[in-house]
Amino acid sequence: MENRGYPAGDAGAAAQERAVQEFYMDQVRGCLTEEIGAPSFFVTTIGCQMNARDSEKLEGMLEHMGFVKAAQEGQADLVLYNTCTVRENANLKVYGRLGVLKKQKERNPRMVIGLCGCMMQEAEEVETLSRKYPFIDLIFGTHNIYKFPQLLFSVLERRRQGGKHRTYIDVWEKPQLIVEDLPVDRKYSFKSGVNIMFGCNNFCSYCIVPYVRGRERSRRPQEILEEIRGLVADGVKEVMLLGQNVNSYGKNLDTPVTFAQLLNQVAQIPGLERIRFMTSHPKDLSDELIAVMGSCPKVCNHLHLPLQSGSSRILKEMNRRYTKEQYLALVEKIRRAVPDISLTTDIIVGFPGETEEDFQETLDVVRRVRYDSAFTFIYSKRTGTPAAAMENQVPEAVVKDRFDRLLEEIQEIARQEAGRLTGTVQQVLVEEENDHEAGLVTGRMTNNMLVHFPGGRELIGQLVSVSLDTCRGFYYMGTIERQEEN
Numbered sequence: 001m002e003n004r005g006y007p008a009g010d011a012g013a014a015a016q017e018r019a020v021q022e023f024y025m026d027q028v029r030g031c032l033t034e035e036i037g038a039p040s041f042f043v044t045t046i047g048c049q050m051n052a053r054d055s056e057k058l059e060g061m062l063e064h065m066g067f068v069k070a071a072q073e074g075q076a077d078l079v080l081y082n083t084c085t086v087r088e089n090a091n092l093k094v095y096g097r098l099g100v101l102k103k104q105k106e107r108n109p110r111m112v113i114g115l116c117g118c119m120m121q122e123a124e125e126v127e128t129l130s131r132k133y134p135f136i137d138l139i140f141g142t143h144n145i146y147k148f149p150q151l152l153f154s155v156l157e158r159r160r161q162g163g164k165h166r167t168y169i170d171v172w173e174k175p176q177l178i179v180e181d182l183p184v185d186r187k188y189s190f191k192s193g194v195n196i197m198f199g200c201n202n203f204c205s206y207c208i209v210p211y212v213r214g215r216e217r218s219r220r221p222q223e224i225l226e227e228i229r230g231l232v233a234d235g236v237k238e239v240m241l242l243g244q245n246v247n248s249y250g251k252n253l254d255t256p257v258t259f260a261q262l263l264n265q266v267a268q269i270p271g272l273e274r275i276r277f278m279t280s281h282p283k284d285l286s287d288e289l290i291a292v293m294g295s296c297p298k299v300c301n302h303l304h305l306p307l308q309s310g311s312s313r314i315l316k317e318m319n320r321r322y323t324k325e326q327y328l329a330l331v332e333k334i335r336r337a338v339p340d341i342s343l344t345t346d347i348i349v350g351f352p353g354e355t356e357e358d359f360q361e362t363l364d365v366v367r368r369v370r371y372d373s374a375f376t377f378i379y380s381k382r383t384g385t386p387a388a389a390m391e392n393q394v395p396e397a398v399v400k401d402r403f404d405r406l407l408e409e410i411q412e413i414a415r416q417e418a419g420r421l422t423g424t425v426q427q428v429l430v431e432e433e434n435d436h437e438a439g440l441v442t443g444r445m446t447n448n449m450l451v452h453f454p455g456g457r458e459l460i461g462q463l464v465s466v467s468l469d470t471c472r473g474f475y476y477m478g479t480i481e482r483q484e485e486n
């Protein structure tokens, strides 16, 4: 493990590191053609929006180094998997792909195979991967993503010198720097994720994220605002502020700033139309934030508020630090301030020791809050977390039965709620041409629901007013009213 001892957030060291990586990007560009011909890449992202944003940075760096995006993984000279490890099945996805990658590399021996992201922060996984899948060229973690050009250069340089193949591994236990301003290739021209903080301090007892993403670090407001201004100048209309717990943003900055204050500052950026954020931990959601959500028109009419469980007893075991009653009171307060807000959530079923009574408490919250949608997860044991050591794990068949009942309840409520905007006119940000029906485009409302309506690709990235004619399950069919000035 490497440690140069920079304090996280040290701007001078970060600028120096950026210069180092720019140097390596030039180096890689220089030796590319020689090494792997006309190089193409394919990045596969597993996991949450943080990982999606990291992948945009990796793709940006790759393009800067002279690679071009391949249409399919099978055609690429460089394949990168940005992994997740929040649940076991995320890891299984990676193992499932490695057999295919091995065959691809047999056909194209110059191919570079890299793995990065959260799963690589687990020493046992890295050990297994490098032992059982020796054809992997590069493994790095979440804390040194910015060092990718230098790592790739090391792999290519070793090949150039005819060195024996080995898996180049560089995983840091702890974060060191927040390196700003490296190239980014955005997936969408008109919307973008923006990291406002990294890591998590909450240690929910089931969750691996604090172990693989490190402690909470906030970016400075001026850097966030600068990035968003740049994005807006480049055509972005909507940003999603990203953090594992955005409500504790800014607490550890030299000059502390609250998340609500940051939102207010972001909202003042001219040309920015919409602001979303993800994720809000209920224990830290302040009245100040609720006030901003209620008063600031740019803040979207949607809040993702993970519940995890409706049982106060289980919530305590989960170390969530709120009770069922506090959660419900919070929802009520939010609904009073933002009457038509769309609420979504995450729920885990089958946490160790969960009884039928506990599960009924979860169903009770679902029925009272009436979420517009919810992600439901079967509890997955993560080695190293406190919950993994708990003895009373719930039998699989019981969990499966609860999961099915929960899903049915959630879907029924979401179906009933979905139609409530029928007949109204809503602002829609057009995202893409509809892939099922020619002549239709698909856009997103401020509440995060999708609308399909007749229109052409020239509308992509535009905000338009759309009349919602019919609701079909979880989306609407509409008709365009008029185009906004933008």
Ligand code: SAH
Pocket: 086, 087, 206, 207, 208, 209, 243, 244, 245, 279, 280, 281, 306, 308, 346, 347, 348, 377, 378, 379, 380, 381, 382
């Ligand atoms: N920081 C976010 C969540 C990040 S992980 C928050 O606190 O809300 C996304 C979701 O994965 C969590 O909300 C939780 O519902 C789920 N999750 C996390 N660890 C899990 C585990 N071990 N088993 C099942 N689901 C899990």
Ligand code: SF4
Pocket: 200, 201, 202, 203, 204, 207, 208, 209, 210, 244, 245, 281
């Ligand atoms: Fe995991 Fe809890 Fe942190 Fe979310 S807040 S990332 S669930 S530890």
Ligand code: F3S
Pocket: 046, 047, 048, 049, 050, 051, 083, 084, 085, 086, 118, 119, 209, 212, 213
């Ligand atoms: Fe997965 Fe890492 Fe996100 S574990 S959920 S990709 S922070």
